[in-house]
Structure formats: structure tokens, C-alpha cells
Amino acid sequence: MMCDYEYNEQQYVQTTCSQSNDLCSKCSRGMMILTGIISGLVFAAAVVLLFINSLLTAVFPAVLTSLIAGLAALGAVLSAAVFPCCEGSTGKKCIRCHLGGLFFGILGTIASALLAVSTDLAAGSVIAAVTVGLTAFFFAFMLVSLLFLVKCAVK
Numbered sequence: 001m002m003c004d005y006e007y008n009e010q011q012y013v014q015t016t017c018s019q020s021n022d023l024c025s026k027c028s029r030g031m032m033i034l035t036g037i038i039s040g041l042v043f044a045a046a047v048v049l050l051f052i053n054s055l056l057t058a059v060f061p062a063v064l065t066s067l068i069a070g071l072a073a074l075g076a077v078l079s080a081a082v083f084p085c086c087e088g089s090t091g092k093k094c095i096r097c098h099l100g101g102l103f104f105g106i107l108g109t110i111a112s113a114l115l116a117v118s119t120d121l122a123a124g125s126v127i128a129a130v131t132v133g134l135t136a137f138f139f140a141f142m143l144v145s146l147l148f149l150v151k152c153a154v155k
Contacts, residue, residue, distance in 0.1 A: 032144065035144050040139075040141040044136040045133075047136035051123060051132050052123065063121070066135055067114065071110060074110065077106070098145060102146065104145075105144075
């Protein structure tokens with residue numbers, strides 16, 4: 001039950017729509033991306049500042065934890081994709097809308113965490129600061145994407 005549109009000579013005009021306005025509302029993918037980027041940048045800046053000033057001493061376990069969280073989220077999303085759910089529902093459309101951003105966050109978290117784990121994480125190293133910052137950015141982006149996805153699933 002989607003919104004029906006009919007062709008008018010000048011433009012498409014919405015003719016009928018179901019009772020709920022959820023079916024006709026637009027996907028909030030732009031809001032998710034904007035929120036994810038802003039929160040990722042703020043979180044990455046805070047983590048890098050703590051790391052550069054040697055206030056974040058246990059960086060390796062944190063990077064390893066983000067790697068495990070990324071792999072777990074990837075496994076959860078792939079296993080959830082196997083089980084079909086309520087085809088054609090509003091929630092399914094919303095979930096499909098947010099999956100691109102979620103996969104971007106998951107794959108970025110996994111790749112940057114693998115890069116950070118494979119480098120020497122010394123506090124004075126610029127490469128270590130960049131990899132820790134990238135891992136923090138993608139981890140925050142993944143968490144925001146997961147929150148938006150859970151919001152869709154709950155509705």
C-alpha cells in the first residue's frame with residue numbers, strides 16, 4: 001500500500017494515499033548521515049586529543065573492541081537479511097533506507113580497526129593518531145546508524 005501518483009501534463013500529482021502518513025514520509029537517510037558525520041567527527045577529535053596527550057593509555061583493547069563490535073554488527077545484519085520479515089511494510093522500507101549507511105559504518109570500522117591493530121600504536125606517531133581517529137570516527141558512525149536502524153525496527 002504505497003502512495004499512488006498519476007501523471008498530469010505538468011507534473012506528477014499524488015492522488016491517493018493510505019491512512020498512515022508513515023508510508024508517504026520520506027526516508028531520513030540524510031539526517032542519519034549528517035548526525036553520523038557530526039558525532040563521528042566530535043568523537044574522533046576527542047579520542048585523538050586524548051591519545052596524543054597520552055591520556056588514553058589502553059588504546060589497543062579499545063581498537064580491538066571496536067573491531068569485534070564491527071564484526072558482530074556485520075554478522076547480525078547479514079543474519080537478519082536471511083530471515084524475511086513483513087514484506088512491503090513501512091519498517092522494511094525504512095530498514096532498507098538505512099542499510100547503506102550502516103554498511104558504510106561497519107566496513108569502515110572493520111577496515112580502520114584492522115589498520116590500527118596492524119600498526120604500532122605509539123602516542124607520538126602521526127600514523128597511529130590517524131588510524132585511531134579513523135577507527136573512532138567509523139565506530140561512532142556505525143553506532144549512530146545502528147540507532148537509526150533500531151528506531152526503524154521499533155516503529
